[in-house]
Amino acid sequence: MPTVSAHVAVTLALHVDHVFGVMGNGNAYFLDALGRQTGARFTAVRHEAGAVVAADTFHRTCGRLAAATTTYGAGFTNTLTALAEAVQAHVPLVLVVGDEPTSGPRPWDVDQIAMASAVGARTYTVGRADAAATTVIAVEQALTYRVPTVLAIPYDVATLDAGPVPETLAPHLPAPLEPRGPFSHGVVREIAAALASAQRPLLLAGRGAWVADAGKVLGALADATGALTTTSALGRGVFPRPEFDLGVAGGFGADGAMALVGEADVAVVLGASLNQFTMRFGRLFAPGTRIFQVDVAPAATHPHVGGYVRGDVAVVAEAVHAELLALGAAPSGWRESVDVATARRHHPGDGTAPDGRLDPRSAAARLAELLPEDRVVVSDGGHFLGWSNMYWPVASPDRMAMVGTAFQAIGLGFPSVVGAALARPEATVVLTTGDGGGLMALSDLESAVRVAGGRGIAVVWNDGAYGAEVHHYGRKGLAREPMLIPDVDFAGLATAMGAEGVAVRAVEDLDALAAWSARPVDERPFLLLDLRISGDVVAPFYEEIASVSS
Numbered sequence: 001m002p003t004v005s006a007h008v009a010v011t012l013a014l015h016v017d018h019v020f021g022v023m024g025n026g027n028a029y030f031l032d033a034l035g036r037q038t039g040a041r042f043t044a045v046r047h048e049a050g051a052v053v054a055a056d057t058f059h060r061t062c063g064r065l066a067a068a069t070t071t072y073g074a075g076f077t078n079t080l081t082a083l084a085e086a087v088q089a090h091v092p093l094v095l096v097v098g099d100e101p102t103s104g105p106r107p108w109d110v111d112q113i114a115m116a117s118a119v120g121a122r123t124y125t126v127g128r129a130d131a132a133a134t135t136v137i138a139v140e141q142a143l144t145y146r147v148p149t150v151l152a153i154p155y156d157v158a159t160l161d162a163g164p165v166p167e168t169l170a171p172h173l174p175a176p177l178e179p180r181g182p183f184s185h186g187v188v189r190e191i192a193a194a195l196a197s198a199q200r201p202l203l204l205a206g207r208g209a210w211v212a213d214a215g216k217v218l219g220a221l222a223d224a225t226g227a228l229t230t231t232s233a234l235g236r237g238v239f240p241r242p243e244f245d246l247g248v249a250g251g252f253g254a255d256g257a258m259a260l261v262g263e264a265d266v267a268v269v270l271g272a273s274l275n276q277f278t279m280r281f282g283r284l285f286a287p288g289t290r291i292f293q294v295d296v297a298p299a300a301t302h303p304h305v306g307g308y309v310r311g312d313v314a315v316v317a318e319a320v321h322a323e324l325l326a327l328g329a330a331p332s333g334w335r336e337s338v339d340v341a342t343a344r345r346h347h348p349g350d351g352t353a354p355d356g357r358l359d360p361r362s363a364a365a366r367l368a369e370l371l372p373e374d375r376v377v378v379s380d381g382g383h384f385l386g387w388s389n390m391y392w393p394v395a396s397p398d399r400m401a402m403v404g405t406a407f408q409a410i411g412l413g414f415p416s417v418v419g420a421a422l423a424r425p426e427a428t429v430v431l432t433t434g435d436g437g438g439l440m441a442l443s444d445l446e447s448a449v450r451v452a453g454g455r456g457i458a459v460v461w462n463d464g465a466y467g468a469e470v471h472h473y474g475r476k477g478l479a480r481e482p483m484l485i486p487d488v489d490f491a492g493l494a495t496a497m498g499a500e501g502v503a504v505r506a507v508e509d510l511d512a513l514a515a516w517s518a519r520p521v522d523e524r525p526f527l528l529l530d531l532r533i534s535g536d537v538v539a540p541f542y543e544e545i546a547s548v549s550s
Helices: 004-012 027-038 048-062 079-087 112-118 131-145 181-197 207-211 214-225 255-262 312-327 360-370 384-391 413-423 434-438 442-453 467-472 490-496 507-519 541-547
Strands: 019-022 041-044 067-070 092-099 123-127 146-153 201-205 228-231 245-248 267-271 290-295 307-310 375-379 400-402 428-434 456-462 500-504 527-532
Touching: 004 092, 004 146, 019 048, 019 413, 041 067, 041 131, 041 255, 041 413, 048 067, 048 079, 048 214, 048 375, 048 400, 048 413, 048 442, 079 312, 079 428, 092 131, 112 146, 112 255, 112 541, 123 290, 131 146, 146 307, 181 214, 181 267, 181 307, 181 312, 201 207, 207 214, 207 490, 214 228, 214 312, 228 255, 245 312, 255 312, 255 507, 267 312, 360 384, 360 507, 375 384, 375 413, 384 428, 384 434, 384 490, 384 541, 413 434, 413 442, 413 456, 413 490, 428 434, 434 456, 434 467, 434 541, 442 456, 442 490, 456 490, 467 541, 490 527, 500 507
Parallel strands: 019 041, 019 067, 067 092, 092 146, 123 146, 201 228, 201 267, 228 245, 267 290, 290 307, 375 400, 375 428, 428 456, 456 527, 500 527
Antiparallel strands: none
């Protein structure tokens, strides 16, 4: 007897091959149908927020759509922070949830549609006659607008006989956005002319450039103009010539590299939102720099932008490149005249900080040497963000997922490992998290250990505090006690979960990573490095934040 739940499961499995979740009363029949009637893989996590995080990270690291599932009520409300993060980060996924019966709410039901709407997610509720079609609509909404959608199955509808599962049309997805109107084409010509005459041209790309698959044409544009390149944190690795790339723009950037960015006379921003961190709170570019932006947003996203083109980054970059060729422009020669490698070098650290604990800069630099080259880095939110983003290069934007930063959340780190490990089964997944966020997400340490196994590494920056609060509010004289965390033995916790836990108090202790890497993948467990770092060493990006706030 094909039920409504089976219609949802079978139809959804045509568009996703991985589902993450926690079983409960509201989604039990959906999961039963998923397992018995489809080829989609279900992976259990231990907290409902982790289901959404895993589906989110799966998409960020391989580009394919995934789904999450939870029960109604408390199961659904547990997802809200992760759901808000996916909305803010423009990550498509489908969250299948149970919901109140059509006869009305029970004492334990809440208005889930209103709650999802409050964080920016639209809900589609299936019925007996339209479950398959509604499922396709939810998928189409997620992929078209790059947002999470909620697919709700009312409790009294879940087991109703709905007849044979009907064939459904494929989701209708929009074509790449072409620049429209004479004004847009005029700005394309203006960008080309500005780059052709620039003495110090710069290209800045973000994740939008990667989503548009614009890496190759951006490389051609950089070569044609002799431009130096830089990226947002989420665009790292999008340019094909790392020898001319200055690294991350903004607070994660090295001082020498950011000084070169400040020398640019023309800057073209492609698929980057120019948020306050990338822009160094308005100080990234010199006052006289001509700044152009290409994005799919309705208008320019920063007041310093002087010329804007709305369109797909790859399409617009191709048009600019064609205009440059027509102009016969020659490369500026700027990028060959500067020492890029030296400019993007960060402070190596002092090994041991004055308080006797490990200098996080030294640990980050040594980890950059020891971490497997074929890696995907997933990151929780917090002050420690600076160390991985400054010191650990990544090969491309889909090899770095910062889950939590869009919504300024912490505690989403360990379930990120699950999504990335299944999205990239050939790579080692490296989590970077703090002790505060690590404790919030501790239930899904078990999930990470179970799913990633010998392809997983967690780096816990353990400073015994909520570092962001200490460096922001502690220096303002606020009471420090609420900002502190008693020393936690993460290495011991990891060992109890079946992982290999290593307490790292000196740079030499990181040699355990080299020994772990030398073992065959199927003969080693998940590795957790518990870095007992100093809380007195402040990441440069947070110094910027603190100076602006004060």
